[in-house]
Amino acid sequence: MKALLLENIHQVAVESLEAKGYEVELLSRSLSEDELVEALAGVSLLGIRSNTNVTAKVLANAPELLAIGCFCIGTNQVDLPAATERGVAVFNAPYSNTRSVVELVIGEIIALARRLPEKIEKMHAGVWDKSAKGSHEVRGRTLGIVGYGNIGTQLSTVAEALGMRVVFFDTADRPAHGNARRMSTLDELLAISDVVSLHIDGRPGNAGLFGHEQFSKMKPRAMFVNAARGMVVDTESLREHILSGHIAGAALDVFPVEPKAQGDPFESPLRGLDNVILTPHVGGSTQEAQEEIGWFVSGKLASFAQHGSTALSVNLPAVNVPVLGSGHRLGFLHRNVPGVLARLNEMLAEQGDNVLGQQLATRGELGYVVTDAAAPVSDGSLEQLVASENGLWVRTWQA
Ligand SMILES: NC(=O)c1ccc[n+]([C@@H]2O[C@H](COP(=O)([O-])OP(=O)(O)OC[C@H]3O[C@@H](n4cnc5c(N)ncnc54)[C@H](O)[C@@H]3O)[C@@H](O)[C@H]2O)c1
Numbered sequence: 001m002k003a004l005l006l007e008n009i010h011q012v013a014v015e016s017l018e019a020k021g022y023e024v025e026l027l028s029r030s031l032s033e034d035e036l037v038e039a040l041a042g043v044s045l046l047g048i049r050s051n052t053n054v055t056a057k058v059l060a061n062a063p064e065l066l067a068i069g070c071f072c073i074g075t076n077q078v079d080l081p082a083a084t085e086r087g088v089a090v091f092n093a094p095y096s097n098t099r100s101v102v103e104l105v106i107g108e109i110i111a112l113a114r115r116l117p118e119k120i121e122k123m124h125a126g127v128w129d130k131s132a133k134g135s136h137e138v139r140g141r142t143l144g145i146v147g148y149g150n151i152g153t154q155l156s157t158v159a160e161a162l163g164m165r166v167v168f169f170d171t172a173d174r175p176a177h178g179n180a181r182r183m184s185t186l187d188e189l190l191a192i193s194d195v196v197s198l199h200i201d202g203r204p205g206n207a208g209l210f211g212h213e214q215f216s217k218m219k220p221r222a223m224f225v226n227a228a229r230g231m232v233v234d235t236e237s238l239r240e241h242i243l244s245g246h247i248a249g250a251a252l253d254v255f256p257v258e259p260k261a262q263g264d265p266f267e268s269p270l271r272g273l274d275n276v277i278l279t280p281h282v283g284g285s286t287q288e289a290q291e292e293i294g295w296f297v298s299g300k301l302a303s304f305a306q307h308g309s310t311a312l313s314v315n316l317p318a319v320n321v322p323v324l325g326s327g328h329r330l331g332f333l334h335r336n337v338p339g340v341l342a343r344l345n346e347m348l349a350e351q352g353d354n355v356l357g358q359q360l361a362t363r364g365e366l367g368y369v370v371t372d373a374a375a376p377v378s379d380g381s382l383e384q385l386v387a388s389e390n391g392l393w394v395r396t397w398q399a
Pocket of ligand 1: 073094095097098101146147148149150151152169170171172174199200201202203206209227228229253254281282283284285
């Protein structure tokens with residue numbers, strides 16, 4: 001089978017797919033719609049990053065395509081309804097850069113506590129200003145983490161290792177890691193934190209979550225970090241609180257409006273303020289994260305193509321099947337209507353196929369059932385499934 005990887009996806013993905021027997025073509029750039037249609041002839045697995053758009057037209061002209069791996073976090077560049085309608089599985093790597101974000105945030109907290117932005121700027125301007133005024137250790141200070149998911153919990157562990165006290169607030173019921181303390185309200189967290197760091201997701205209700213009211217409730221001279229989502233913070237309010245001195249420093253990696261292309265101008269009311277670190281959405285951008293993403297997504301593509309596992313697919317029903325050790329496997333993607341599973345099993349029984357194990361999952365309008373059998377599923381069963389009105393595709397594997 002052939003795999004096409006675009007946009008300079010990490011070499012680890014090439015090696016991982018080649019080791020599994022794929023013929024891999026790696027291109028350094030993205031392809032236009034027409035180029036992609038041409039390049040996908042005979043290709044089963046496509047790997048992209050954020051600059052390649054997989055449109056409905058591309059999908060309609062790629063009959064052999066089984067799966068798309070987005071070697072990044074987002075999947076907006078893929079027409080997901082069109083991919084789902086054609087039974088093409090889409091995978092991404094939502095958590096491969098967690099550690100990278102945590103390390104940036106830790107670095108920023110220390111830099112803000114030592115007022116490094118000002119000190120660095122002065123040194124570059126040729127000014128020697130040796131002073132301890134306003135500089136603090138982070139040891140013993142309280143870090144308030146808002147959003148205690150993948151990133152929030154790892155940050156909690158690393159911050160505690162630095163001797164920080166950690167408190168957190170999450171709308172979901174999350175267990176505390178280490179000695180961290182759960183706060184029952186956001187206000188409670190804001191009132192006691194020396195540093196507030198946001199790690200919430202981008203659900204619609206979070207837009208504008210942090211504005212004048214929340215900054216006012218923070219401790220005087222506290223610091224603020226946002227490496228989560230730009231739309232969560234009212235940057236004008238933050239500017240006012242920094243200028244008034246209420247907020248002693250801030251680090252922002254994400255912004256309500258971000259430049260689209262490399263080199264585009266960046267506008268923000270936070271530009272030029274003292275003790276403010278601005279970074280161009282690079283929290284997750286490290287070589288290590290790229291390698292991790294390459295390993296993770298190529299693994300998901302291969303286990304889908306070779307064993308029928310749809311675990312962590314963003315669009316197909318999730319069936320997490322183990323590697324097929326022995327025997328035969330049948331995967332059937334179908335419309336989620338009553339009676340499909342009963343009909344499938346009836347069909348297998350009629351043909352004398354002995355079922356060893358079976359897993360079904362549904363998601364929206366689709367259902368996916370994986371059946372393990374001792375003997376190959378008979379041609380008769382396969383023909384009936386392929387011809388059935390509710391079927392999208394039927395695949396078989398054997399070990
Ligand atoms: N800066 C970067 O480069 C970068 C890289 C990766 C992720 N991110 C962003 O970081 C954020 C966190 O990522 P993650 O992987 O930890 O996500 P996650 O889904 O694992 O965790 C998010 C947590 O926030 C909680 N939450 C949501 N809304 C909340 C609210 N209003 N109040 C309190 N808790 C709330 C959720 O219950 C969940 O526990 C996301 O917004 C993600 O997009 C940024």
